[in-house]
Amino acid sequence: MNEPIDQTAFLAAVESSRAFIGKIASLYSQNSDERDDLVQEIWYQLWKSYPGFEGRSATSTWIYRVALNVAIYHLKKKKRRVHTVSMDALPDRIAELADPTEEEKWELLKQHVAQLNLFDQGLLILYLENKSYQEIAAITGISESNVGTKLSRIREKLKQQIFKSTNHGTR
């Protein structure tokens, strides 16, 4: 177990997931320093667990599981609540922001995702990553039918949030 890890093989294995690691770190952190810390923590845990991976599941399944689990542990370390933000404060759509910067787009994405509970956030992120129901089920450990049901509920929740904010006359 203490054999040196082949760095080239490791980087090749996780290369395709760099963007996902960065995005998930952005969602689960509150500022750029925290995000950078979380990115490095995810890389560190992938590095540590790489020798034990042994290809028992798809590489992407392993990477996504580790990344999501590190994000949860990060929340625990920061004693962070998954708190909700009043929908009155959010624009419904990015199109409503005049010339949104990337930072503003990320902020809006984060705030919408933050409306969901911790588990649904993970489900949503995997769906946004174009993962199939089968892959999402493998990563999360729930059945495919449960994935479908929960994503339908998430879709409804997001629609209701738009409805609520429209009816409050804030737009």
Place this chain on the structure above:
Amino acid sequence: MELDELKSEWNSLPAPAAATTTRTSIAEPSWQRRYRQPLRRILMGEWAGALVCLMGIVYIIANLDQWVSLYGKILAVGTCIVLAGMAFIGIFSTRFWLQEPDYAETYARSVEIFAEQKMRFARWQQFNVLAGHLLLVLLMLLMMFRVTGKPVLEQPVFWTIAFSVGYLFLFFYARWVMRYYRRQIREAALLLQEMAPE
């Protein structure tokens, strides 16, 4: 925002710059040590509290002869027991922060463990708040014996003012803290409930 719109934005946004740098340093021990520090900072507060409790016990035992009456000695021993209990809970409950998840575990299981640990920690902290109530009463009685050398019932003014002020403060502070932990437990329980299979 509709789900499809979210998906479109997610795919259009590039990953933050931090993710694109080459991670050649991850094998370096100094880099790995840096990431253990935030956890130690969190634990320091809990351990510092436990240390204060233990120092209190040492002080009381070292000065046990100052409380000459039987009541004084019983109060002193009772206070030590409560302090020891609070120190134990402070250290024991930090296991929650020390437990790293199995990162290869399924996401659902990790979230379950997270919620269960949170609930357990919040319940232990609630118990500590209640113990704090008892400790305040014991300490005031103890100090009054020490300060005036006279039994409680012969000092009604001191008793009334000190206890009222101290207890009022503790009442409102403890209420606020208990509400916080009750909310944590409720949220964690709701999360577990929502994760149950359909």
